[in-house]
Amino acid sequence: MLSQTIKSYAPYFLLGFLIFFLHFSPLAWHELLQYSRPAIGQGEVWRVLTGHLLHSNAYHLLMNMVGLLLIMLIHGHLPGRLAFGWQLLILGLGTSAGLWWLAPDMLYYVGLSGVLHGILCYGAVIDIKQGFRTGYLILAGVLVKILSEQFSAPDLALAAQINADVAIDAHLFGASVGCLLGLVLLSRTPRQ
Known part of the structure; x- marks a missing residue:
C-alpha cells in the first residue's frame, strides 16, 4: 500500500524538484528555456515545453508549487x-499551441499554471467517470475562475507580486486541453 502511494506521488515530487532546480539555475538558462515567440519562430521549439518549468520570481514559484x-x-x-509524464507533455504542448495560435500578442511566458489547470480538469473528468461527484464541483470551480x-x-x-502579467489565456488553454484529453481517453475506454 505504501509503495503504491509513493509510486503515485513520485512524479509530482520529481516535477517539483526539477522546477526548483531550474528556478535557481543561471539566468542564461532561463533566457534559453523561457517561452519566447520570437525564438520559437526561429526554430527553438523546445521552449514550448521548457517555458512551463520556469517562474518569474520566488512568489510565482511558490504559488505554482x-x-x-x-x-x-x-x-x-x-x-x-495516462502516465503523468504524458499528461505534462500533452498539456504543455496544448497550452503552448493555444498561446501560439490564439494569443499572438503574448511574446514571453513562464509558469506552470496553464498545465496545472489542465491536470486539474483532466483529473476531474476522470473523477466523474469513476462516479465521484467532486469532479463536477472541480470543473464548475475552474469554469467560474476562468x-x-x-x-x-x-x-x-497579483501581477505585481509575481513580477509579470498573469497569463489568463494559459489558464484557459490548459483547462480546455485537460478537459479534451480526459474526454478523448474516456471515449476510448471500453464500457463495463
Whole structure:
C-alpha cells in the first residue's frame, strides 16, 4: 500500500524538484528555456515545453508549487489512464499551441499554471467517470475562475507580486486541453 502511494506521488515530487532546480539555475538558462515567440519562430521549439518549468520570481514559484501540491493531493491517487509524464507533455504542448495560435500578442511566458489547470480538469473528468461527484464541483470551480479572469480587469496586485502579467489565456488553454484529453481517453475506454 505504501509503495503504491509513493509510486503515485513520485512524479509530482520529481516535477517539483526539477522546477526548483531550474528556478535557481543561471539566468542564461532561463533566457534559453523561457517561452519566447520570437525564438520559437526561429526554430527553438523546445521552449514550448521548457517555458512551463520556469517562474518569474520566488512568489510565482511558490504559488505554482502549492498548486502542484494541492493537485497531487486531489488527483495523485488516480489510476494511470495516462502516465503523468504524458499528461505534462500533452498539456504543455496544448497550452503552448493555444498561446501560439490564439494569443499572438503574448511574446514571453513562464509558469506552470496553464498545465496545472489542465491536470486539474483532466483529473476531474476522470473523477466523474469513476462516479465521484467532486469532479463536477472541480470543473464548475475552474469554469467560474476562468470566466471571471476572462471577463474582468487584470489582477494588478497579483501581477505585481509575481513580477509579470498573469497569463489568463494559459489558464484557459490548459483547462480546455485537460478537459479534451480526459474526454478523448474516456471515449476510448471500453464500457463495463
